[in-house]
Amino acid sequence: METLNQVAPVWIHINTLLGGLFLLSAIALVAARQILAGIRFFVLQSTLLAGSLFVLAIPTTSYHLIITGSLVLVSRVLLIPWILRKTLHKSVFTRREIIQSFNIPTSLFFALVLVLLSYFVTNPLLSEANGVFIVSSLPTGLAALLLGAYTISVRREAAPELLGILSAENGVYFAGIAIAGTMPIIVEIAATLDVVMVAVVLGLLTRRIHKNTGTTSVGNLTSLREG
Amino acid sequence: MDLIWILLLPLLAAFISALPLRRWIGPLTTVISSVAGFVLSIRVALFVSQDHSYTFIHAWVSCDAFSAITLVLISFISLMVAIFSWGYMGHVIPADSPKKSRLYFVGYNLSVLSILAVPIVSQMAMAWIAVALTTLLSAFLVSFDSTPQALEAAWKYVVLTSLGAVMALFGVFLLYWAANSAGISEFSFEALAKGAPSMSPAVTTTAFLFILVGLGTKIGLVPLHTWLPDTYGEAPIGICALLSGAEASAVLYFMLRLVPVALSANYDMGSWLVFFGLLSAGVAVLLLLQARDIKRMFAFSTIEHMGIIMLAVGLGHTEADFGALYQIIAHALTKSFCFLAAGLVVMNTGSRKLDDIRGVIRSSPVAGAALLVGGLAISGIPPFAVFTGELSIVKAGLSTQHYLVIALLAVFMAVGFYAVMTRVNRMVFGDPKTVTETKLPASAVLSLILTAVPMVALGLYLPSHLEHLLQGSARVLGGY
Numbered sequence: 011m012e013t014l015n016q017v018a019p020v021w022i023h024i025n026t027l028l029g030g031l032f033l034l035s036a037i038a039l040v041a042a043r044q045i046l047a048g049i050r051f052f053v054l055q056s057t058l059l060a061g062s063l064f065v066l067a068i069p070t071t072s073y074h075l076i077i078t079g080s081l082v083l084v085s086r087v088l089l090i091p092w093i094l095r096k097t098l099h100k101s102v103f104t105r106r107e108i109i110q111s112f113n114i115p116t117s118l119f120f121a122l123v124l125v126l127l128s129y130f131v132t133n134p135l136l137s138e139a140n141g142v143f144i145v146s147s148l149p150t151g152l153a154a155l156l157l158g159a160y161t162i163s164v165r166r167e168a169a170p171e172l173l174g175i176l177s178a179e180n181g182v183y184f185a186g187i188a189i190a191g192t193m194p195i196i197v198e199i200a201a202t203l204d205v206v207m208v209a210v211v212l213g214l215l216t217r218r219i220h221k222n223t224g225t226t227s228v229g230n231l232t233s234l235r236e237g
Numbered sequence: 238m239d240l241i242w243i244l245l246l247p248l249l250a251a252f253i254s255a256l257p258l259r260r261w262i263g264p265l266t267t268v269i270s271s272v273a274g275f276v277l278s279i280r281v282a283l284f285v286s287q288d289h290s291y292t293f294i295h296a297w298v299s300c301d302a303f304s305a306i307t308l309v310l311i312s313f314i315s316l317m318v319a320i321f322s323w324g325y326m327g328h329v330i331p332a333d334s335p336k337k338s339r340l341y342f343v344g345y346n347l348s349v350l351s352i353l354a355v356p357i358v359s360q361m362a363m364a365w366i367a368v369a370l371t372t373l374l375s376a377f378l379v380s381f382d383s384t385p386q387a388l389e390a391a392w393k394y395v396v397l398t399s400l401g402a403v404m405a406l407f408g409v410f411l412l413y414w415a416a417n418s419a420g421i422s423e424f425s426f427e428a429l430a431k432g433a434p435s436m437s438p439a440v441t442t443t444a445f446l447f448i449l450v451g452l453g454t455k456i457g458l459v460p461l462h463t464w465l466p467d468t469y470g471e472a473p474i475g476i477c478a479l480l481s482g483a484e485a486s487a488v489l490y491f492m493l494r495l496v497p498v499a500l501s502a503n504y505d506m507g508s509w510l511v512f513f514g515l516l517s518a519g520v521a522v523l524l525l526l527q528a529r530d531i532k533r534m535f536a537f538s539t540i541e542h543m544g545i546i547m548l549a550v551g552l553g554h555t556e557a558d559f560g561a562l563y564q565i566i567a568h569a570l571t572k573s574f575c576f577l578a579a580g581l582v583v584m585n586t587g588s589r590k591l592d593d594i595r596g597v598i599r600s601s602p603v604a605g606a607a608l609l610v611g612g613l614a615i616s617g618i619p620p621f622a623v624f625t626g627e628l629s630i631v632k633a634g635l636s637t638q639h640y641l642v643i644a645l646l647a648v649f650m651a652v653g654f655y656a657v658m659t660r661v662n663r664m665v666f667g668d669p670k671t672v673t674e675t676k677l678p679a680s681a682v683l684s685l686i687l688t689a690v691p692m693v694a695l696g697l698y699l700p701s702h703l704e705h706l707l708q709g710s711a712r713v714l715g716g717y
Contacts, residue, residue, distance in 0.1 A: 131443070135411075138418065138437045155407055162400055171396050178403045186410035193413060194424075197362040201406070204366055207373045208399055215376065215395065219388045228392050 021069045022142050025062055029150040032058040032184060033125065036154040039177050040121050040161050041114050045169045046103050049091055052173050052180075055154075056086035059180050063187055066143055075191055078198050082183065085202045090176065090209045094169075097213030099220045102169050111164040121157055128152035143188045151185020154178065168216040168226040175212070179205050239277045240293045240300060240357050243312070244350060246270040246277075251346035260335045263342035264323035270346070271316035274353070278312040281305055286702045288709070296425040297360045302709025303562075304356035307490045310566055311356070313691070314482040314573050315349040317684045321577050322475040324678025328584060329473070341381060341473075348375040348479065355487040359425045365409050368452065368491055369402040371484050379472040390471035393464040398455045405451030411444035412498070426494040430716050433501035441502035445495060449509070455488045457540045458547065459517040466524070469536035470589075474580035477532060481539045482573035486565055489546060493561070496550055497716030510551025511642055517544030518649045525656035531579045531589050534660060535572065538615055541653050542568040542623075548646065549630040550714065557633035558714040562707050564626035567695065571614045571623050574688045577681070578607035582664065585675045591660055596669030603677060605665045607685050612661030614692055616654040622695040 035055040042048040063079035066072070112120070132149040158178025162171045186193075220226050250270035254263035281291050285305040292299040300308065322345065330337050351374045354367035372395055380391035413424055418440075421432040433441065450461070457465035469477045499506040521541035528534035542564070549561035579589075581604035586594045598605030614621035627650065634643040699707075 134439050135443060138415075138440055152407070155403065158403070159400055162396060168392065175396065175399055175403065178400065179406070182403055182407045182410065185407065189414040190410045190417065192417065193362060193410075194360075197360070197366070200363060200366045204369050204373070207370070208395075211373045211376050212392075212395055212399075215380065215388065215392055218380065218383070219385075219392060222383065222388055223385045228389055 018069060021065055022146075025065045025143055026146045028058050028062045028065060029146045029184070032062065032180075033150050033153055036157045036177055036181065037118065037121050037125075039173060040117055040157055042170075043114075044103075045098070045173075048170060048173045049094055052176055053087055053091050055177060055180050056082060056090075059184050060087060062147070062184060066188065066191065072191070074195060075187070077195060078187060078191075081198060081202045085206050086176075086180065089206060093206070093209045093213055094172070097210070097217050098169055099217060099226075102216075102220070102226055111166065117160075117164060120160060124156040124160055125153045128156055147188030148185045151181045151183070151188070154181025154184060157181070166227055168212075168219060168228050171228065172209070172212045172216065175208060176205070179208070238293070239281050240291065240298055243274050243277050243281075243308070243353055244357065246274045247346040247350040247353065251343045251350070254339055254342035254346060257335075257339070260332075260338055263339055264319070264326070267319045267342050267346055268316070268323060271312065271319045271349075275309075275312045275316045278305075278308045282309045282706060283702060285709075286705045296423040296428065297363070298357060299359045299425075300357065301427065301713060302706045303490065303494065303713045304359070306562070306566070306703075306706050306710055307356040307486060308353065310486055310569055311349075311352055311483045314486075314569060314688075315352070315479060317573060317577070317688045318475045318479045318482075319345070320687070321478070321580065321681050321684035324680035324682075325475055325580055325584070326473070328678055328681075341378070344374070344378045344381075345476075345479075348378060349483070350374070352479075352483050352487045356490055359427065361424050361426055361429065362409055362413065364426075364491055365402070365406060368405075368455070368488055369399070371487065372398045372402065372455070375476065375480065375484070378476045379468055381473050381476070382471065384471070387471040390464075390467040394468040397461070397464045401451040401454030401461065403451070404454075405448045408444040408447030408451060411440055411447065412495075415440040415444060430494070430497045430501075430713070433498040433716065436498075436502065438502040441498060442506065445499035445502070445506060448492065448495060449513075452488055452492050453513065456485050456492075456543045457517070458513050458543060459520040459540065462517070462520075462540050465540060466533045466536040469539070470530055470533045474532065474576055474583065477535070478573040478576035478580075481535070481576060482569040485539065485543065486569045489543070489565055493550055493714060497714060500553055501716060504553070507551045507553040511548050511639070512551075514544045514546070514548030514551055515642060515645055515649075517541070517547065518646065518653075519544075522649045522653040522656060525653055528656070528660065529591050531582065531591060531594065531664070532576070534591070534657070535575050535579060535615075538575075538653065538657060539568075539572055541649070542572070545627065545630065545646070545650075548642070549633070552634055552637055552639060554633055554637050555711055555715055556636065557630060558711040559707060560626055560629035560633050562710050562714070563629060564623070567622035567626040567692075568615075570688060570692045570695070571611070571621065574607075574685065574692055575611035575615050577685050577688060578604065578611040581677055581681060581685070582608050584677060584681075585673065587673070591664065593670070594664045595667035596665075598665050599669055600673055601675065601677065603682060608661060609665045610689065612657055612665075616657045617650060620693070620696040622692055625696050 038051045060082040067075035129149045158174045161174030253266045282305040290301045351370040358364045415436040419435040454461040525537045585601040
């Protein structure tokens with residue numbers, strides 16, 4: 011990606027804007043109160059990811075990135091939301107409140123801390139950056155990864171934890187394609203199959219947990235402790 | 238071509254097991270394909286032990302000394318678990334539900350496929366995908382019993398280890414970036430280790446930290462170990478042996494291949510490995526002291542041994558690397574044996590609570606003797622293989638003047654020994670509440686005897702081919 015240094019500034023601005031929106035949708039997932047809203051934020055986030063890949067593809071005229079972007083579009087924007095709607099039980103969608111360890115303003119405060127942290131962590135790496143897109147995409151992607159991990163650790167129900175993993179994976183892709191866009195295409199196809207399988211396996215598990223216990227709460231494993 | 242056959246065989250076996258045929262066909266096909274896979278992997282290993290490297294597609298599908306050892310180890314353990322599962326699952330699954338038995342063997346073959354792929358695939362990003370698949374394909378085996386506890390354990394297993402895999406993927410992307418910027422065109426483990434000195438230290442160090450945290454979750458390094466006892470506690474006992482013996486070894490293989498890359502970028506990374514290894518071993522023996530369930534007890538012991546291996550690698554010394562590799566083999570064989578023995582005990586007593594298991598030696602001499610041998614072997618009594626491995630790690634630590642680390646490690650090993658042996662002693666020799674006679678399936682007993690052979694033999698004698706492969710692997714860990 012040597013040509014990235016001579017990119018017209020307009021593409022850089024567009025990519026930075028998409029990155030900002032991408033980050034906002036990751037934060038919205040932390041705060042979402044309903045599963046349906048959560049899935050919509052995930053779709054929005056995936057669309058922004060695909061958009062960023064296409065923006066990277068245009069100035070570098072890289073067919074490789076266009077294929078990657080299309081893969082993201084098909085798997086994350088269309089297929090995974092469809093899988094989630096099919097596998098999750100209907101009552102999961104009608105529930106209004108999602109139980110959370112902290113209240114939402116506290117969570118948003120922690121989200122802000124994580125975003126600052128990821129800029130702090132990636133700052134020493136940016137001096138190595140040979141492409142202008144990396145400067146904004148690397149910290150944005152890492153922030154989304156950390157926000158996804160945070161969502162998993164504070165949510166106590168299956169479906170939001172599932173969305174947390176998928177959102178974290180989106181974040182890794184957002185950063186990953188900017189820094190390693192020339193990864194062989196077969197690897198990207200395999201990685202896409204992997205993330206679809208994550209959605210299928212966790213969706214089916216959620217369904218079976220709901221069938222066997224009547225809830226999708228997974229945070230109170232009191233039976234699996236010592237003593 | 239052998240390497241491709243090793244991967245095709247379990248796929249074929251999974252397909253045949255899925256067909257609605259007679260019930261014994263699934264386990265029989267699984268055992269036959271595992272035997273064939275084991276023979277093929279021995280062939281690959283013998284070829285590699287003559288200082289060749291076995292290449293099918295350059296920088297994508299190939300085997301060197303380290304991968305060959307891991308491959309033989311995984312295929313041996315999966316063969317043993319296949320033999321064990323035949324009798325054990327026949328005992329556990331009622332005769333009128335052939336569908337459940339089919340599901341088990343399909344899932345079993347697919348998990349084995351993903352675990353075998355880890356050492357065979359030498360392109361790093363593809364190997365990461367194999368590691369991520371090991372979780373996804375074994376998830377339904379963990380939740381096989383379909384109790385609320387088993388489902389929750391499977392949930393924890395998939396969510397935490399998948400999150401770990403996502404973290405590791407970030408590390409993989411960073412490494413690719415570092416390699417690409419340094420002009421390394423191949424993304425294989427070997428090319429990375431050789432080109433490591435020209436890669437950016439900052440990016441490589443950050444990448445390794447993400448991979449360490451991500452895959453550390455998968456092998457249960459403290460503080461990311463919380464899912465491990467739950468998963469091992471609830472999974473069918475054959476699957477515990479597979480996860481602890483084969484899957485954990487495969488993930489360790491992936492991490493250890495990157496250690497020379499990390500050490501060349503930043504020599505202090507070794508101290509982090511020592512720290513996390515020591516922490517894991519220490520916390521695990523404290524948890525061992527509170528264990529009240531036979532499967533969870535062996536799960537904590539797995540965390541302890543993962544810690545010991547990490548510590549040994551962190552010492553950054555050829556002798557310690559040799560000990561770590563030896564310990565991977567010794568632990569995988571011994572821990573599989575322990576879980577299989579625990580399977581016989583649970584079959585005999587009908588409970589996995591330590592308080593309910595008493596005097597097994599009287600109600601079933603075979604199960605009692607197996608548990609006693611397993612307990613002695615895993616706590617590091619000579620002449621078993623674990624003792625030899627631990628001894629060489631301690632010796633390497635002392636010769637590199639890590640006195641404090643080795644002193645702490647010795648204390649943890651002693652506490653672990655005490656915790657395991659007092660419990661095993663009570664289970665084997667205590668006063669039985671009721672003496673129950675159970676007929677143990679012949680295949681389960683056979684698998685135990687076969688697993689015991691290398692577990693004991695390796696403690697006494699190291700075949701020259703294996704020693705050669707171990708030295709080759711230690712060179713890989715030292716960065717060639």
